């Protein structure tokens with residue numbers, strides 16, 4: 087008697103909202119990675135340009151252009167990072183109550199989620215104020 | 223009050239290898255379950271559809287199928303809650319034996335790896351094993367599992383990698399690890415945090431959504447991950463602690 091394999095279709099993740107949220111959560115990590123790479127490039131470009139411009143003042147303009155791309159599009163890259171960070175943080179805080187080592191009711195889980203969001207917003211604001219104070 | 227429902231059933235004939243959808247129109251009362259509808263189709267239309275069922279009250283866990291895309295027990299899914307047409311398919315991630323009957327042996331075998339027993343039951347002690355209500359509370363939720371395998375069917379990770387232990391085995395392992403009468407916890411954690419253990423879980427979370435008994439296998443796996451990390455740290459420190467105590471002696 088033959089048995090028929092019953093494996094998921096290649097587009098299984100489109101089937102249910104829960105699968106989509108999962109993909110949303112995992113792929114928002116890529117946005118953050120792009121932002122991280124951008125910052126690495128940013129710092130690298132500044133250090134590099136100091137050295138290169140000091141020794142080779144008449145360097146190829148194309149190279150210079152490429153080197154300074156991140157400095158030009160900083161707004162775009164920061165937006166990408168910001169969106170990624172917001173999605174990732176909220177979805178991760180959403181699954182956080184599940185990981186706690188005690189059994190919680192749905193209501194308690196929602197409460198913990200809202201508390202975590204409040205703490206996150208509070209800490210972010212505090213950091214923002216401190217940063218602004220030290221910059222200004 | 224009866225209403226007309228269109229029921230689409232995925233069929234599979236192992237003799238010919240044919241695979242198709244049957245369409246039946248039935249007049250059903252709104253409080254009828256999907257299982258009742260299938261019984262009615264088989265009785266009145268001689269359709270000869272194969273499916274498993276027994277208790278008709280979500281206890282035996284044998285009537286799991288996918289109805290309108292969601293893994294459910296047919297006996298606790300009412301027609302009135304479903305959109306017409308109602309599509310019934312066999313559980314996913316398992317080989318189909320015939321029509322709606324699937325072969326769950328592989329996943330059942332994985333329950334064995336979770337060592338689903340307490341040490342108390344294997345030590346031949348005759349005395350009572352006392353458990354306080356508070357201790358029972360810890361395992362009450364996960365011990366509701368009826369091994370219906372709906373969670374395994376909803377798990378995309380299991381579909382992509384059949385070596386993964388799956389949510390049902392993990393939930394059961396959690397239940398026995400948290401049992402106050404249990405002392406094989408360490409051994410169980412060794413097998414659970416191995417290559418095919420809980421680390422393969424990516425926390426999609428759909429297993430907990432489909433579980434008919436609110437066992438929350440996804441949550442159990444995440445808690446097991448925390449337990450696994452603590453266990454690893456403990457076992458890494460243990461030889462050192464032992465050698466220290468030896469040198470003290």
Ligand code: SF4
Nearest residue numbers: 367368370371373433
């Ligand atoms: S955990 Fe829930 S869905 Fe999974 S086998 Fe047990 S009862 Fe069924």
Ligand code: FES
Nearest residue numbers: 277278283285297
């Ligand atoms: S028939 Fe027993 S669970 Fe549905």
